[in-house]
Amino acid sequence: MDADGDAAAELAAPKEALAAERAKTLEVAADLAVARAKASEDQALIAYQKLRIAKLERQIYGQRSERAARLIEQLALAFEELEAGATEDERAAEQAAAQTTTVRGFTRKRAERQTFPEHLPRERVVIDPPAACACCGGTRLRKIGEDVTRTLEVIPRQWKVIETVRERFSCRDCETVSQAPAPFHSIPRGWAGPSLLAMIMVDKFGQHQPLNRQAERYALEGVPIALSTMADAVGAVCSELAPLLRRLEAHVMAAERLHADDTTVPVLAKGKTDTGRCWVYVRDDRPFGGAGPPAAMFYYSRDRRGEHPQGHLAGYAGILQADAYDGYAPLYLVGRAPGPIREAACWAHARRPFFAMADIEGTARRRAAGRTDAVLSPIAIEMVRRIDELFEIERSITGTSAQQRLAVRQERSRPLVEDLHRHMREELAKLARGHDLAKAFNYILKRWASFTLFLEDGRVCLSNNAAERGLRGIALGRKSWLFCGSDRGGHRAAAMYSLIVTAKMNGIDPQAWLADVLARLPSHPAHRLDDLLPWNWAPRPSALSARAA
Known part of the structure; x- marks a missing residue:
């Protein structure tokens, strides 16, 4: 017994030392986890503030460069990653602190959560109350209040088959069979309901998800739909929406001013891929306080010949804001029927070549990456500064009436433009004919009447960004759907882009x-x-009540 007691005593000291060492290790690990969580929180907060500042600056001052929107997206991605990492480190710190008695856990300071939208339906789940008092065991309990925890949840997509039954009745007097008339269907044969058809069309043309990918997703959800069946539905829907598309086209072509642009669209051909074009004409009267709702009309063509925009705008008369594409030239001829089209050039296009030679930030990034520095031109930097002054004035008058815009431009912009014209003439005389700066100067000077039209008409915008925004979805979608399957597919896509983009422009889902x-x-x-x-459009009350249910 004495020997056993001595052995136990001898082992007790190492065990205590080992336990103390383990506790100390856990404390160090917990302290390290808490410190890491605090550092991650600081990094996420800094990224959030940078993103917020960038958004506010863009909202107040407008785009500072052509890459402003892309930079905001990059900041948002950086914040997203840092925020997720901060939460992971917070959870790790909590778990590490729970294994010790001396280290205090770390909890991040979060902003107050936004109130859940009022239009969402509420599901009340009441936890069974206690049957007896936890202190004395008494059963005489009465309710004095409640605590409510709200959680946002989503119900997975539900598929169902709607069976519409039309019962037949026979008259006992004359033996005539009576039956309710067949319901109208969104498309012939009516195999798909309007919500399913809308989902297929918006996923294909709004979210750029080809039908084969949609079919794979539906099959995984237990609803296999043949690709040919879905393609048949796309054609039927486009046919049904044709009258609405014509009304949309008439509205766009009745505008006082149009924005026009085009972009490439790969088209599948035999053994190769051809390059088609997608043209857009945007009506947006909001910058000069117009009452007409915004809308966009898209067209498809297999090539970029001038006959296409000339055909699109054959019945239009007004102001056309576009780039210097030669195909528009016949539209500007004097005496054109049904009326003249006045050319308004885009100062954003004119600014780009100068900006490329004045990209101080880009040069710094190339230098940091070890690449060859681009030569910065003082002349280009000065041109960018002068053009930016014009855009700064435009931001202050956006949304005002055409008369107010014109008055401000006459007072503030005209002196700057006249001085800019003299400056370009002087600098151009010092440059060789083939110099890049000379080409950029000549691009403006040869079209000076078009570039200065905004000083004569308050409806004219300084840039053609409205049309470029309309084409942005196509540029993003090319990476997803790769190419159009045919020319007819290009025309269908243009029709659906017109409807979907117009809905988005008017704030409609x-x-x-x-x-x-x-x-x-x-x-x-x-x-x-x-x-x-x-x-x-206004949703029907029945649709709203069904959604709430």
Whole structure:
């Protein structure tokens, strides 16, 4: 016994030392985890403040460069990663601190959570109350209040088959069979409801998800739909929406001023891929306080010959804001029928070559990456500064009436433009004819009347960014759908882009709008089609109540 006791005593001291060492290790690890969590929180907070500052600067001062939107997206991505990392480190710190008694846990200071939207339905889950008092065991309990914890949840997509039954009845007197008339369907044969059709169309043309990818996703959800069946639905929907598209086209072509641009669209051909074009014409009267709702009209062509925009704008007369593409030239001829089109050039296009030679930030990035520095031109830097002064004035008058805009331009912009014209003439005389700066100067000077039209008409914008924004989705989608399957597919895509982009421009959810329109169209009076255009559309009360349920 004595020997056993001595052995136990001898082992107790090392065990205590080992336990103390383990506790100390856990404390050090917990302290390190807490420190790491605090550092991650600081980094996430800094990234959030940078993102917020960039957004506020863009909202107040407008774009400082052509890459402003892309830089904000990069800041948002950096914040997203740092925020997720900070949360991981916080959880690790909590778990490490829970294994010690001396290290205090770390909890991040979070901003107050936004209130959940009022239109969302509420599901009340009441936890069973205690049957007896936890202190004395008494059963005489009465409610004195409650604590509510709100959690945002989503119900996975639900598929269902709607069986519409039309019962037949026979008359006992004359033996005539009576039956309710067949319901109208969104598309012939009516195998798909309007919500499903809207989802397919918006995913394909709004989210740039080809039908084969959609079919794979549906099959994984237990609803296999043949690719040919979905393609048949796309053609049917485009056919049904054709009358609405014509109303949209008439609205766009009735604008006082249009923005025009085009972009490449790969088209599948035999053994190769051809390059087609997608043209957009945007009506947006908001910058000069116009009452007309914004809208966009897209067209497709297999090439970029001038006959295409000339055909698109054959019946248009007004102001056209576009680049210096030669195909527009016949539209500007004097005596053109049905009326003159006045060319308004884009100062953002004119600024780009100068900006490329004055990109101080880009040069710094190339230097940091060890690449060859681009030569910065003082002349280009000065041109960018002068043009930016014009844009600064424009930002202060956006949304005011055309008369107010013109008055401000006459007072503030005209002296700057006249001085800019003299400056360009002087600098051009010092440059060789083939110099890049000389080409950039001549691009403006040869079209000086078009570049200065904004000083004569308050409806003219300084840039053609409205059209470029309309084409942005196509540029992003090319990486997803790779190419159009045919010329007819290009025309269908242009039609759907027109409807979806217009809905977005008017602040309308394209899928909700399209689902409701497809449900109404079969029985909607033809003389009231304008009621279904995005800027006139209002969801039916029945749809709202069904959504709330």
